[in-house]
Amino acid sequence: KAGVTQTPRYLIKTRGQQVTLSCSPISGHRSVSWYQQTPGQGLQFLFEYFSETQRNKGNFPGRFSGRQFSNSRSEMNVSTLELGDSALYLCASSLRQPKGAGANVLTFGAGSRLTVL
Amino acid sequence: DAKTTQPPSMDCAEGRAANLPCNHSTISGNEYVYWYRQIHSQGPQYIIHGLKNNETNEMASLIITEDRKSSTLILPHATLRDTAVYYCIVRASSTGNQFYFGTGTSLTVIP
Numbered sequence: 001k002a003g004v005t006q007t008p009r010y011l012i013k014t015r016g017q018q019v020t021l022s023c024s025p026i027s028g029h030r031s032v033s034w035y036q037q038t039p040g041q042g043l044q045f046l047f048e049y050f051s052e053t054q055r056n057k058g059n060f061p062g063r064f065s066g067r068q069f070s071n072s073r074s075e076m077n078v079s080t081l082e083l084g085d086s087a088l089y090l091c092a093s094s095l096r097q098p099k100g101a102g103a104n105v106l107t108f109g110a111g112s113r114l115t116v117l
Numbered sequence: 118d119a120k121t122t123q124p125p126s127m128d129c130a131e132g133r134a135a136n137l138p139c140n141h142s143t144i145s146g147n148e149y150v151y152w153y154r155q156i157h158s159q160g161p162q163y164i165i166h167g168l169k170n171n172e173t174n175e176m177a178s179l180i181i182t183e184d185r186k187s188s189t190l191i192l193p194h195a196t197l198r199d200t201a202v203y204y205c206i207v208r209a210s211s212t213g214n215q216f217y218f219g220t221g222t223s224l225t226v227i228p
Contacts (some may be wrong), residue, residue, distance in 0.1 A: 101147050
């Protein structure tokens with residue numbers, strides 16, 4: 001069973017550019033969440049999607065956006081890149097829909113490491 | 118979500134049991150305790166979760182106190198590959214996928 005796949009694994013951009021990151025969840029998982037990890041702030045929640053709808057959003061500026069497709073694959077986009085956007089961007093998928101009953105286990109991908117110069 | 122408190126770092130000798138504590142004194146009745154770990158620059162890896170009862174799987178055991186205000190993750194025979202940051206997270210099932218990871222415990226397994 002394939003895990004969560006994130007592409008690209010590494011990328012370098014310059015300030016002002018925009019970037020799109022992709023996430024393919026585990027087959028059958030319909031919930032996808034995105035997290036940003038930096039040395040100073042740790043792991044921070046960006047947003048989550050279920051059935052192509054954003055269900056929750058973290059405290060990030062509007063430059064950070066995402067979407068989910070009908071096959072549950074998700075993309076996130078960061079526009080007008082800043083130096084502080086350099087981070088490891090992690091995608092996680094889960095079987096359970098948001099706010100459903102029972103425990104909710106997230107399976108993370110290896111991440112996309114973005115460097116902004 | 119209930120706040121969790123973990124020691125910032127711990128050492129453990131290879132082959133010995135690693136016992137990682139977590140305090141969650143404000144936990145609510147419907148909140149689960151989850152443990153994840155993150156090996157340097159990789160995505161977090163799920164380890165185990167529990168609600169009220171102790172749990173065991175192929176990776177670890179989770180001991181939750183009767184009042185549910187604290188828990189301990191036990192790695193029975195630590196290996197060098199268990200060196201990682203371990204996160205204890207408390208989360209209600211009704212609150213979606215927004216997990217708060219905190220700073221975790223950096224476990225170093227010493228040869």
